[in-house]
Amino acid sequence: MKFGVVVFPGSNCDHDALYSVSQNLGEQAGFIWHDSTELGLVDAVVLPGGFSYGDYLRCGAIAKFSPVMAAVKKFAAGGGLVLGICNGFQILVECGLLPGALIRNRDLKFICKPVELVTATANSPFTNRALEGQKLTFPIAHGEGCYVADQRTLDQLEAEDRVAFRYVNNPNGSARDIAGILSRERNVLGLMPHPERAADPLMGSVDGLVVFRSMVAAFACAG
């Protein structure tokens, strides 16, 4: 399986994501420059964490107009797996691939620490190797991670089993403790916590590997 990791000006978790899938998982991986209008031959796309375009205007607001994002949207529409982590999640909500928005943390502080999550559904290409209700610890590192959406959208996300992860102790004020959500077709996941920062034994936790392993399993299953 080949993963493409998009690199925006200001991405800073791109190498971590590439390392996780190539070194920790042994899958193929390559970078995709934000200026390219094609993704090349990839089976999954990762929008990494960081501060694309300096987070100017709003987090992810400039990145959504990058040439590569038109290709990512097309890839997602065709059923391709798209994983947006942290700033990647912010880009996914800005460009409309996922509903809602991410605003300044409730307590205004940038929070950088490991947090406990609960797997809210195992029914997705990103969580099929986890168990529903399974607790996982991933680091978070964000200033704008408070998930907001109107009541109707939140009800719909829950009714359609599209909340992938919830915080056990909500760090940022996110509605209904939401840490990550799926698209309607379940092939797009956006989450604020960083699975790629919990993917190597040296980092103290390999809980994050379950996300990438699930993607590999889903791809093998589909292939």
Next chain:
Amino acid sequence: MKEPMKARVYVSFKSTVLDPQGQTIHAALASLGHSSIAAVRQGKFFELTLTPGVDRAAATAEIEQIAQDVLANPVIEDYRVEIIED
């Protein structure tokens, strides 16, 4: 010489969206003794200078579009556009 036409775009959180920065500013004002301030909402302000000779009606429509697509995120924010010509 005539000043170039300008547009001002004001972007603010919808009333239903929590504004923790506004709340923090309000708390600071309260601690300074400004008891007459009941609430603060923080927003953004953009000034766009138009290319000389641009038609006002066309510019208004274009800036509405820019505000909707780029400057504001309509999921959480409202905006208001003003065209200034003197």
